[in-house]
Amino acid sequence: MTIINHIPVLLVAIPILASLLILGLGWYDRRFCYPIALITILSQFLASIAVLLQVLDGGTIRYHLGNWAPPLGIELVIDSFNGFILVVILLLAFATIIYARRSVGKEITPDKIVSFYVLFQLLVTGLVGMTITGDIFNLYVFLEISSITAYTLIASSRKPHSYVASFNYLILGSIAAGFILLGIGNLYVATGTLNMAELAVMLPASYHLATVHSAFLFLMIGFSIKAAFFPLHLWLPDAYAESPSAVTVLISTVMAKVSVYALFRILFTVFTTAYIIDSFPVTRFILLMATVAIIAGAILAIAQEDLKRMLAYSSISQIGYIMFALGVANEIALEGGLLHILGHAVMKGCLFMVAGVIIYRMGTSRLSDMKGLSKTMPISCAAFALAGASMIGIPPTIGFMSKYYLVLGAFEAGLWPYAAVLLVGSLLAAIYIWRFIEIVYFGVPHGDPHGDDHKNATAREAPLSMLAPMVGLGVLCLLFGIFVEVLMQAVGPAVLLLLGGA
Amino acid sequence: MMENVVIRTVSRLAVPFIQIFALYVIVHGASGAGGGFQGGVVFAASFILMIIAFGMPNVRRRIDNRGIMWLSVIGIAIYAGIGFLALLMGGNFLEYAAIEAALGIPHLHGILIDLVEAGIGIAVMAAMVSIIFDIAGNGEESS
Numbered sequence: 274m275t276i277i278n279h280i281p282v283l284l285v286a287i288p289i290l291a292s293l294l295i296l297g298l299g300w301y302d303r304r305f306c307y308p309i310a311l312i313t314i315l316s317q318f319l320a321s322i323a324v325l326l327q328v329l330d331g332g333t334i335r336y337h338l339g340n341w342a343p344p345l346g347i348e349l350v351i352d353s354f355n356g357f358i359l360v361v362i363l364l365l366a367f368a369t370i371i372y373a374r375r376s377v378g379k380e381i382t383p384d385k386i387v388s389f390y391v392l393f394q395l396l397v398t399g400l401v402g403m404t405i406t407g408d409i410f411n412l413y414v415f416l417e418i419s420s421i422t423a424y425t426l427i428a429s430s431r432k433p434h435s436y437v438a439s440f441n442y443l444i445l446g447s448i449a450a451g452f453i454l455l456g457i458g459n460l461y462v463a464t465g466t467l468n469m470a471e472l473a474v475m476l477p478a479s480y481h482l483a484t485v486h487s488a489f490l491f492l493m494i495g496f497s498i499k500a501a502f503f504p505l506h507l508w509l510p511d512a513y514a515e516s517p518s519a520v521t522v523l524i525s526t527v528m529a530k531v532s533v534y535a536l537f538r539i540l541f542t543v544f545t546t547a548y549i550i551d552s553f554p555v556t557r558f559i560l561l562m563a564t565v566a567i568i569a570g571a572i573l574a575i576a577q578e579d580l581k582r583m584l585a586y587s588s589i590s591q592i593g594y595i596m597f598a599l600g601v602a603n604e605i606a607l608e609g610g611l612l613h614i615l616g617h618a619v620m621k622g623c624l625f626m627v628a629g630v631i632i633y634r635m636g637t638s639r640l641s642d643m644k645g646l647s648k649t650m651p652i653s654c655a656a657f658a659l660a661g662a663s664m665i666g667i668p669p670t671i672g673f674m675s676k677y678y679l680v681l682g683a684f685e686a687g688l689w690p691y692a693a694v695l696l697v698g699s700l701l702a703a704i705y706i707w708r709f710i711e712i713v714y715f716g717v718p719h720g721d722p723h724g725d726d727h728k729n730a731t732a733r734e735a736p737l738s739m740l741a742p743m744v745g746l747g748v749l750c751l752l753f754g755i756f757v758e759v760l761m762q763a764v765g766p767a768v769l770l771l772l773g774g775a
Numbered sequence: 776m777m778e779n780v781v782i783r784t785v786s787r788l789a790v791p792f793i794q795i796f797a798l799y800v801i802v803h804g805a806s807g808a809g810g811g812f813q814g815g816v817v818f819a820a821s822f823i824l825m826i827i828a829f830g831m832p833n834v835r836r837r838i839d840n841r842g843i844m845w846l847s848v849i850g851i852a853i854y855a856g857i858g859f860l861a862l863l864m865g866g867n868f869l870e871y872a873a874i875e876a877a878l879g880i881p882h883l884h885g886i887l888i889d890l891v892e893a894g895i896g897i898a899v900m901a902a903m904v905s906i907i908f909d910i911a912g913n914g915e916e917s918s
Contacts, residue, residue, distance in 0.1 A: 279868065293851055
């Protein structure tokens with residue numbers, strides 16, 4: 274056995290050890306924290322690429338913990354679907370940890386820095402665990418790890434309102450976790466197993482049972498709360514707007530995506546398309562809610578006066594796009610949905626980083642304070658424009674490619690009115706993105722009675738360690754859009770796996 | 776609190792037994808119902824009793840935040856260490872049989888399970904005590 278065979282467990286075990294190391298060494302000297310976290314997440318990222326290539330080459334990897342074969346033991350499974358998600362979330366986690374160093378120094382009190390990095394590392398661990406586990410109860414355990422660390426991280430900001438945001442999220446997140454646990458319990462009652470692959474085999478015999486239907490609804494509602502799917506999104510705007518910038522970037526990109534991933538995983542590989550389309554037709558309802566989410570999220574985003582809050586509502590709209598793919602549930606739309614998971618993570622990461630940089634330099638995220646900002650922070654504003662173009666869906670960005678596939682998928686399914694909603698959503702996105710562009714590029718800083726304009730004069734371009742990941746993600750929006758064929762080599766097999774129900 | 780002789784005397788008597796029982800639950804984890812988590816919680820319960828009976832400063836003198844941090848680190852390190860030992864011996868993560876085969880000691884896996892359970896127990900105990908300190912700490916900073 275070589276080290277490559279053990280990558281699945283190392284992806285989870287090494288960062289847990291690293292978080293201990295951060296805690297122990299951080300006690301002596303705070304400066305140890307950052308490099309350990311950076312190196313760990315970088316090596317996780319590289320390992321995830323290696324493992325994805327291996328999966329695309331040689332098929333699904335199954336790792337039996339303690340060499341106990343399922344159903345007795347817990348297994349970690351990496352297939353083309355979660356291998357792809359794994360690379361996406363670790364790419365974003367890596368960009369965030371680079372970005373975090375300066376941002377954390379400014380927004381978090383020094384005595385909390387050690388625990389910040391420990392929790393950051395554990396949050397990434399929990400999300401990676403959620404992604405690669407093949408056991409549905411194990412999924413719940415990792416969900417709790419990531420949720421609890423996320424609550425704490427949101428509350429780690431200096432702003433007192435972050436405690437309220439964190440508490441609201443704690444309540445809703447716990448309700449979600451309760452639903453998920455009930456769902457898992459019902460599935461266990463119906464089948465007697467917790468292994469996802471085995472569940473998929475055993476469930477068809479019990480598709481008619483009320484136990485299975487209720488399990489499905491519990492899981493669906495629980496993960497919809499975690500993913501902030503439209504009517505269940507109420508925790509999201511506060512949690513995104515009040516938490517420290519680096520945490521916002523991480524939870525808005527990585528955490529939201531993993532919740533969506535879990536929903537896809539349960540709907541398509543545990544319940545399979547046979548259940549969600551024929552036996553318990555739910556896809557049309559999801560599609561309807563997704564279109565409401567796209568429009569409502571975008572309109573709420575337009576109404577915001579605060580940059581971070583605007584981006585938070587925009588996230589609700591974008592989650593709608595991903596759920597749209599789930600509702601259409603054909604091959605092309607799902608390809609678009611998976612591309613949008615990547616694309617939205619990259620562009621929203623970039624946009625929140627810009628928001629964080631503005632807070633770092635100016636101490637405000639009110640849109641009205643940012644007039645003429647492009648003069649003092651040209652690179653940040655350009656990165657925002659690039660990622661914003663992707664958010665609207667201007668070719669050749671990744672945002673265009675994913676929406677293109679979604680619209681094609683809707684056409685193929687004959688859902689013409691729904692396809693029109695996608696285009697309306699893009700137009701609404703253009704409005705709120707353009708508002709920021711107009712303010713920073715064409716707004717003239719005027720001297721108002723409160724003297725707010727002097728903030729612009731003192732603002733400078735962000736430090737390099739914050740600029741680099743931000744610009745990197747902005748450029749990736751463009752590169753992924755141009756070289757979308759490369760991505761399709763990973764996305765294509767993943768979609769076949771989802772629809773094949775294997 | 777200081778004037779209540781009954782509580783203090785009973786607690787002084789009960790605490791060692793609670794802790795012995797906690798250790799029993801931890802060690803029993805290898806062969807039956809029980810295990811590190813349950814045992815760790817019971818062990819932490821003995822500290823709650825001590826806090827109720829003797830007051831927070833008294834307990835803090837015996838186990839402070841630095842101690843708690845090290846206990847939790849050591850606990851998880853024991854668990855992960857044995858997991859990685861199995862990897863080094865050519866097995867999967869936490870595959871006790873691989874360590875047993877590599878070292879050639881019969882029935883080693885039972886001892887290894889006990890060690891892992893002890894690690895979990897230490898970590899859980901430390902985490903529980905830390906939660907109690909934070910909740911009952913009269914608002915003083917403890918992190």
